[in-house]
Amino acid sequence: MLLNILQFVQHHIKLAVQAGDTVIDATAGNGHDTVFLAQCVTNSGKVLAFDIQSSALLNTRNKLNELGLSEQVSLIQAGHEHIQNFCHTGVSAIMFNLGYLPGADKNCTTQVTTTLAALEAGLNILLKDGLISVVLYPGHEQGLIEAQTIEKWTAQLPQQQYEVLQYRFTNRIHHAPYALLLHKRI
Numbered sequence: 001m002l003l004n005i006l007q008f009v010q011h012h013i014k015l016a017v018q019a020g021d022t023v024i025d026a027t028a029g030n031g032h033d034t035v036f037l038a039q040c041v042t043n044s045g046k047v048l049a050f051d052i053q054s055s056a057l058l059n060t061r062n063k064l065n066e067l068g069l070s071e072q073v074s075l076i077q078a079g080h081e082h083i084q085n086f087c088h089t090g091v092s093a094i095m096f097n098l099g100y101l102p103g104a105d106k107n108c109t110t111q112v113t114t115t116l117a118a119l120e121a122g123l124n125i126l127l128k129d130g131l132i133s134v135v136l137y138p139g140h141e142q143g144l145i146e147a148q149t150i151e152k153w154t155a156q157l158p159q160q161q162y163e164v165l166q167y168r169f170t171n172r173i174h175h176a177p178y179a180l181l182l183h184k185r186i
Ligand SMILES: C[S@@+](CC[C@H](N)C(=O)[O-])C[C@H]1O[C@@H](n2cnc3c(N)ncnc32)[C@H](O)[C@@H]1O
Pocket: 026, 027, 028, 029, 030, 031, 032, 033, 034, 050, 051, 052, 053, 056, 078, 079, 080, 081, 097, 098, 099, 100, 101, 102, 108, 109, 110, 111, 114
């Protein structure tokens, strides 16, 4: 009945993105979000997909090739905190799916300092009415610190400029993932 976290995020990203747009996957991982974004922008648009792990980018590349979506995607092996070295403006959506790559080294996880730097850079390059989605994983130690810090940071963004929405199942017994959406109003 209710949309799960990923469905909720994708629903809103779809509303913010049109064919031909430029968008960013800040954490390519196994490529699910990159594929989704590549389908949204079509081959007239552009997806920049970042990850620090070559294995993640390889998995993403393979998925894109299988689905014939490689044309519109640039895979970038760099930390998302360097987003502005690759893109200066004109982005309609950025997806962050934090934490570690399932099945890989759990120590290679997103870190609060670099995630915050990337979010700040992301807000700079976002178009008016652009959207940033962040999926947070408080179920592991680093993820909990990251989720709490990011939640606090987003809560102090000026409301004239940004709307911040949290989507969370509050009665789950374990620390379930949840989402934040940041909408740039002006
Ligand atoms: C939960 S996974 C992403 C899942 C992915 N969106 C998908 O659809 O499969 C998180 C990814 O973030 C990557 N990562 C960690 N620190 C990063 C950074 N500073 N910049 C970019 N990616 C980073 C990890 O290597 C990992 O692949």
